[in-house]
Amino acid sequence: MYRHTSKTQKNYRKSYSKVNAASAQYEQHDVSVQRIPELRRVIEITDYDNGLPTTHTLELYKTNRIDCYRVIVDGKLWKKRIGWSNILAGIRKAQPRLGRG
Incomplete structure (x- = not known):
């Protein structure tokens, strides 16, 4: 077995008391839970390259x-x-490059 010093025991008690206080607050429903909406983002792309x-x-x-x-x-x-960075990569790849013309 490992030896627990008084300093270690004090830190254990302090950290567990914080956990117990947080869980008690959660059980009392004092914590406001953020609801994520079904539609989270809309991206509109307007392309003027084709006239x-x-x-x-x-x-x-x-x-x-x-x-x-x-x-x-x-x-x-x-x-x-799909993740955000892959969405942006897909948008980038879908936009064709044009010559200097």
Whole structure:
């Protein structure tokens, strides 16, 4: 067995009392729980390169993971679950490069 010094015991008591106080506060429902809305973000992209403005709408809905989204592009499902950086990479890859012309 390991020896517990009085300093260690004091720190244990202090940390566990904080945990117990937090759990008691949670049980009393004093903690405000933030509800995440179903529709979390909307991205609108307007492209002027073709002469006529073309607008695309990306709707990002919540999924079972906090860091992922279900993405609907112009009313059609693009991905069931995808992260923010992959969404931005997909947008970047979907935009064609044009010559200097």
